[in-house]
Amino acid sequence: MTSFEQSLGITFQTKAPGGDACAPGRTALTKVVQALHASPPQYKPVPGSVLTTDPCTVASKQAVEAALGQKSFVEPKSLHECDFWSGDSTRYPQVSVHLYQGLPADAEDGQPADLGGGVTAILKKDEDSSVVGCDATWRKIETPKEDEAQGYGELVSVQFSGEPASGLDTATACTKAVAVAKTVVPSLGHA
Numbered sequence: 001m002t003s004f005e006q007s008l009g010i011t012f013q014t015k016a017p018g019g020d021a022c023a024p025g026r027t028a029l030t031k032v033v034q035a036l037h038a039s040p041p042q043y044k045p046v047p048g049s050v051l052t053t054d055p056c057t058v059a060s061k062q063a064v065e066a067a068l069g070q071k072s073f074v075e076p077k078s079l080h081e082c083d084f085w086s087g088d089s090t091r092y093p094q095v096s097v098h099l100y101q102g103l104p105a106d107a108e109d110g111q112p113a114d115l116g117g118g119v120t121a122i123l124k125k126d127e128d129s130s131v132v133g134c135d136a137t138w139r140k141i142e143t144p145k146e147d148e149a150q151g152y153g154e155l156v157s158v159q160f161s162g163e164p165a166s167g168l169d170t171a172t173a174c175t176k177a178v179a180v181a182k183t184v185v186p187s188l189g190h191a
Contacts, residue, residue: 046141048141049141049154050140050154050156054082055080055081055082056082058099058184058188059097060183060187063180067095067177068084068085068093072086072087073086073089077096082096084096084097092163093160093161093166094159095158096158097157099157100154100157102155104137105124109124110122110124113136113181117186119138119185121178122136125174132164133161134161135157136157137155138181139155140154140156156188158180158184160174160176
């Protein structure tokens with residue numbers, strides 16, 4: 001376990017007919033942890049990659065807290081995703097930053113928004129009975145390989161979401177997502 005609350009860890013599951021299944025699991029896990037400490041595998045990022053960036057550090061704390069309307073509780077979700085909750089626990093509203101690989105959205109998928117620095121995000125609105133939100137997503141770099149579609153690359157997503165009962169609408173959610181996203185663009189640098 002590297003962190004219980006942050007869901008980052010290594011787990012082994014073992015089965016042993018009629019015996020102690022924990023002993024072989026501990027032995028295997030010990031060897032893996034020792035190997036990771038002695039010579040950790042390293043991701044070889046392409047120039048301009050965001051995949052080695054800590055998603056909890058790319059948005060301005062001031063912009064996040066202005067969007068939330070108060071101080072934020074930071075919750076790393078994975079190596080590539082971070083949630084900023086309102087107050088001192090996990091309650092809405094929420095800002096999320098996600099760095100991942102995939103195909104970018106195009107103008108047909110949502111509304112374009114200028115984030116400055118020559119970066120345009122696509123805004124996707126989300127409204128259902130439990131959450132209202134807006135996601136500003138853009139491609140940071142294009143990294144297609146032979147087996148990937150043209151345009152494939154590393155994407156950045158900044159989402160603002162909250163409960164409909166709070167009076168939040170998608171236009172306001174998009175305004176807040178864009179405000180935070182504008183602070184992420186310069187922190188990631190140019191491709």
